[in-house]
Amino acid sequence: MDSSFFLFLLCVSFAFFPGSIDSAKAKPRAFILPVSKDNVTLQFSTMVELGTPQTPVDLVIDLGGQMVWFVCENGFTSSTYRPVPCGSAKCGAAKGVGCVGCDGTPRPGCTNNTCGVYPYNPVNNSLYSGGLGEDTMAIFSTDGRRYMNISVPSLAFACGYNDQLQGLVNGSQGMIGLAKTQMALQSQLSAAYKIQNKFALCLPSGNGRGYMLIGGGRYPEDVSRLLIRTPLTINPVSTAPIYSEGDRSDEYFIDVKSIRIEGKVVSLNTSLLSIDKDGVGGTKISTVSPYTVLHSSIYKALVNDFIKKAAAKKINRVKAVAPFGACFSSKKIAGTKTGPAVPIIELELQGNGTFWRIFGANSMVKAKKDVLCLGFIDGGLEPRTSIVIGGLQLEDNLLEFDVESSTLGFSSSLLLHKTSCSQSKAMFSYPD
Incomplete structure (x- = not known):
């Protein structure tokens, strides 16, 4: 650096x-x-x-x-x-x-x-x-x-x-x-x-x-007002490589209630969204996973619904490019300030009407010339965590992890508001 x-x-x-x-x-x-x-x-x-x-x-x-x-x-x-x-x-x-x-x-x-x-x-x-x-x-x-x-x-x-x-x-x-x-x-x-x-x-x-x-x-006024807050949830069983019996996880989990595409709820096994007594399931946030990794059944349901919504927008599907399962021709996909004009994915979080919206810049990957792929990965049938939100989905989103109050503040895409993480990096102000 x-x-x-x-x-x-x-x-x-x-x-x-x-x-x-x-x-x-x-x-x-x-x-x-x-x-x-x-x-x-x-x-x-x-x-x-x-x-x-x-x-x-x-x-x-x-x-x-x-x-x-x-x-x-x-x-x-x-x-x-x-x-x-x-x-x-x-x-x-x-x-x-x-x-x-x-x-x-x-x-x-x-x-x-x-x-x-x-x-x-x-x-x-x-x-x-x-x-x-x-x-x-x-x-x-x-x-x-x-x-x-x-x-x-x-x-x-x-x-x-x-x-x-x-x-x-x-x-x-x-x-x-x-x-x-x-x-x-x-x-x-x-x-x-x-x-x-x-x-x-x-x-x-x-x-x-x-x-x-x-x-x-404080963040810049035009950024701080964008923050929506949701509780951080506790996984009762440690996810660390070495831990003692009774240790809780030290990672950051959130409570995803549902997944929607263009406002339509994806039909999936909702029990996977909860953390069980053995610490299995739920949703955590990761900076080392390049893309969001999903339990196989969640992944298949998301991809199937995304493909249907993309077809309704006249977006043509093409041969998949590993490791992605759904790829599309980019020739007829328009560009917007939030990236490619593809179906919007929404994570419904704990809190009435609380949604983390994922636009094209955070959902699509340029796999090769004229090909865009949905940037989510199949994590198999027995992952420890059902949803791991990865780096692509975090980019140009302001995320505030408040350990004291156990809350997450999130902005969704800053691109929607004509700014980005690179543009706002030093615009801080502090109370007297």
Whole structure:
């Protein structure tokens, strides 16, 4: 990831908040991180600076990740790095398991009597035992008057291994976890600076730059008024790769009541939309799944109804292009401000008349020349979660995850309102 977003913020700072930037005297009220999309892996990543001296580190964003982790074994050195001792309070907060040690020269990722944790990469399903450490992390922030580059002390992260980078964006060195855990990035920043435990994601499309906003504040008036709120639901059984009996899931689930296409309810087994006592079913949101993945029976019902509605619009179906099951000729599909003019998909959520609307830009994928495919994937007959809302469906949607109130705020497509995540990335204002 390049530094253009950071330079942009600095320009905004001097233009609108004149005067010197003295981060030592300011109390951060929110933290801002740039977000970019890799058009090969379709993953979203951000950049932070770790350690002393500061080392730029690109990290893939994992909404369901329990912690921050990156590979320390590639020459990372820092005079401010400290291993977290096993048995310490911070180790307990990280749900550390035992101690790890190392026979080599002490360095980040190779220390004795260190809290053992399990950094996880869901893309290649790799899980290793690693040591928990803490160091400074430089992140852009604001105190309501200016933007600053704050050096956050004692931010905890796990040291992963090179094998865990397989499948991630080329050049990335780990992942930023944003789950409802004490070691997730937003939770650590919230605890350290007494700011609200919530964060917003605005994921870009194409080559644009989006943002992550951690903490309080207001969005631009024309964007904030678009947010519709729905409760985050609790999955009673953990979906983490390692957990203890009785642990709840730390991922973000919402209650989908029905799916509609052009206003018509899709006929499906509604029991799949609920989470059972074993933690199976329901709907969660993911930033590492490129497309929405559906239980096979839901997928087939959605695709069949979509094809019928597309035919009514004189949209011609063509041979499918893997991994998609429904593809169409784009020659007679008109373009609109929200993407291709195809049938609108609606997720009915908890709350009277609450709908997440998915327009063409978030439902269709250009598979090859003159071919657009419905960007949903068949997840088989026995998935752990019935609906996993993926990256394509999240792009250019403002999503606010309020961990304290357990609510999700969502805008549906910003394109409908003549803006996007790239266009509105630095337009924040804060109360006095």
